[in-house]
Amino acid sequence: MKKTSAVILLLFLTLFSLPLLVLLLASFVQENGSLTFLQYRAVFESEEIMTQFKNSAVLSLATLAIQFPVSLLGGLYLTKQTKYRAAVARIFMVLLLLLPFQSIMVPVFRLSKWTGLYDHQIAVIFLQAFSTLGPLTVWLFIRSIPEEQWEAARLDTASHLVIYVRIILPQLIPGLCVLGLLCFAEVWNLVEQPLILLRDETLLPASLSLNDLELKNTGPYAGAVLYSVPVLLIYAATGVIFQKNQLHDQSFL
Amino acid sequence: MKNTKRQTWEIRAAGAACLPGFALFYLLPFGMTVWYAFIRSAFDHRFAGLDNFIWVLQNKYFALGSVNLVLLGGIMMLLSFALILFLAPLLLRHPKIAKLGAAILILPLLIPSISAVTIWKRMFDTNALLNPASSRWALITLFLWKYSGIGSVLLWTELRMIPAEILDAAALDGAGKMKAYLFIQLPLSGKSLILAGMVLLMFLLRVYKESYLLFGAYPSPELYLLQHYMNHQYLKMNFQYVAAAAVILTMAALLFYAAAFLLIKKRKEAP
Numbered sequence: 286m287k288k289t290s291a292v293i294l295l296l297f298l299t300l301f302s303l304p305l306l307v308l309l310l311a312s313f314v315q316e317n318g319s320l321t322f323l324q325y326r327a328v329f330e331s332e333e334i335m336t337q338f339k340n341s342a343v344l345s346l347a348t349l350a351i352q353f354p355v356s357l358l359g360g361l362y363l364t365k366q367t368k369y370r371a372a373v374a375r376i377f378m379v380l381l382l383l384l385p386f387q388s389i390m391v392p393v394f395r396l397s398k399w400t401g402l403y404d405h406q407i408a409v410i411f412l413q414a415f416s417t418l419g420p421l422t423v424w425l426f427i428r429s430i431p432e433e434q435w436e437a438a439r440l441d442t443a444s445h446l447v448i449y450v451r452i453i454l455p456q457l458i459p460g461l462c463v464l465g466l467l468c469f470a471e472v473w474n475l476v477e478q479p480l481i482l483l484r485d486e487t488l489l490p491a492s493l494s495l496n497d498l499e500l501k502n503t504g505p506y507a508g509a510v511l512y513s514v515p516v517l518l519i520y521a522a523t524g525v526i527f528q529k530n531q532l533h534d535q536s537f538l
Numbered sequence: 539m540k541n542t543k544r545q546t547w548e549i550r551a552a553g554a555a556c557l558p559g560f561a562l563f564y565l566l567p568f569g570m571t572v573w574y575a576f577i578r579s580a581f582d583h584r585f586a587g588l589d590n591f592i593w594v595l596q597n598k599y600f601a602l603g604s605v606n607l608v609l610l611g612g613i614m615m616l617l618s619f620a621l622i623l624f625l626a627p628l629l630l631r632h633p634k635i636a637k638l639g640a641a642i643l644i645l646p647l648l649i650p651s652i653s654a655v656t657i658w659k660r661m662f663d664t665n666a667l668l669n670p671a672s673s674r675w676a677l678i679t680l681f682l683w684k685y686s687g688i689g690s691v692l693l694w695t696e697l698r699m700i701p702a703e704i705l706d707a708a709a710l711d712g713a714g715k716m717k718a719y720l721f722i723q724l725p726l727s728g729k730s731l732i733l734a735g736m737v738l739l740m741f742l743l744r745v746y747k748e749s750y751l752l753f754g755a756y757p758s759p760e761l762y763l764l765q766h767y768m769n770h771q772y773l774k775m776n777f778q779y780v781a782a783a784a785v786i787l788t789m790a791a792l793l794f795y796a797a798a799f800l801l802i803k804k805r806k807e808a809p
Contacts, residue, residue: 396563396570
């Protein structure tokens with residue numbers, strides 16, 4: 286019985302891996318069935334695709350550069366609020382996180398017009414950087430650390446910030462890596478926001494229109510594979526950091 | 539312990555660094571959405587009462603989008619939950635495979651939709667006008683592949699935390715593995731099930747991304763979602779209707795989330 290269930294589990298895991306394996310294989314196969322690197326060559330030779338990849342990288346890295354400090358400070362703010370205030374703030378933040386982008390699409394478009402940010406990547410960057418995902422996740426991580434640690438550290442310093450930076454944050458490194466991964470994956474995967482806020486095609490990220498590009502009849506698969514590589518690398522690195530820190534994932538649940 | 543003056547200032551500074559951005563980019567736009575829903579148009583700010591809501595609710599495309607979202611969403615949620623309930627105990631039963639299994643199950647969530655769609659277009663006929671059935675399955679399977687894995691891992695994580703003594707006691711009382719799973723482990727894992735439900739609902743409301751990449755901005759009527767309706771009204775600059783539809787969608791989502799929160803709260807209070 287145990288063997289059968291192991292086989293079923295492996296079968297499902299293969300099914301889950303299959304699309305990625307097929308994608309990888311398809312990126313090497315030509316129409317006549319031969320295996321070549323032609324698709325990859327076409328991607329690297331396409332100025333349009335490289336521009337879109339660069340746009341995605343600019344959006345993701347710039348967003349993370351703002352989002353991380355904002356999230357860390359937001360997490361500290363939520364942690365140190367009175368119970369009532371923190372609850373109200375969190376309810377608003379959770380609600381706005383759960384709602385689809387369409388809920389705020391029109392005002393975001395109009396605000397970007399009024400502020401002159403429309404058709405600039407900074408509009409997408411700011412929108413994502415102040416997403417409520419970061420502060421909420423950091424708050425969740427901080428919550429897993431016993432309050433006694435704050436109180437014990439207060440005997441040595443009167444500063445919340447010092448305790449936060451020296452005592453609390455080092456314990457959150459694996460969790461912060463997960464947050465980084467989630468935030469990066471989200472920005473790397475943006476569709477609606479650039480669709481609404483960017484008109485200039487040379488500013489669009491690859492997540493929006495990689496499939497629309499001409500790949501000189503070589504096939505779109507290599508582009509799709511290459512576009513997944515950064516996320517996969519960060520995912521692997523996060524896994525390594527997690528193992529090194531021997532952090533039990535359930536402590537955050 | 540009471541905060542000192544310095545600590546109070548530090549907390550205020552932390553809030554000042556993040557709250558204005560959050561208010562400007564999320565809270566203010568959301569407030570504006572509500573306001574837009576009650577004015578005549580973006581260019582005529584006279585109060586319109588409930589006219590926009592009545593217009594939207596009587597619109598056949600809004601109805602089509604809503605019905606499709608509920609039907610497709612219902613199928614996606616049901617199948618996702620079936621998969622979650624099936625895979626989580628399998629992971630629990632095979633600890634040697636479980637870690638690798640969890641990594642594989644989480645992976646699709648991180649893969650960019652554009653990459654996933656590229657291969658889905660090869661596997662399915664995604665010409666929504668010519669082959670709506672295949673297109674529908676393309677969207678459903680893509681949702682299952684991308685988002686049910688994280689739910690399975692969430693449930694598996696909570697199942698692992700159930701003390702073995704409880705299951706041993708149940709086995710002594712004659713409960714089989716299936717019975718123990720259905721009547722002991724699942725009820726004890728309610729929190730992660732609710733959390734998985736909320737996460738799935740969040741992704742369901744954002745499924746427009748995958749739909750747009752698979753079928754473009756104008757899919758067949760079978761795949762026309764509420765989000766398509768909102769985008770089309772947006773392109774026509776009927777901002778007041780987009781806002782009214784957004785408020786209706788928000789209210790519906792709020793009802794679901796409120797129910798989930800109440801369930802979690804009830805579980806927390808339970809002895």
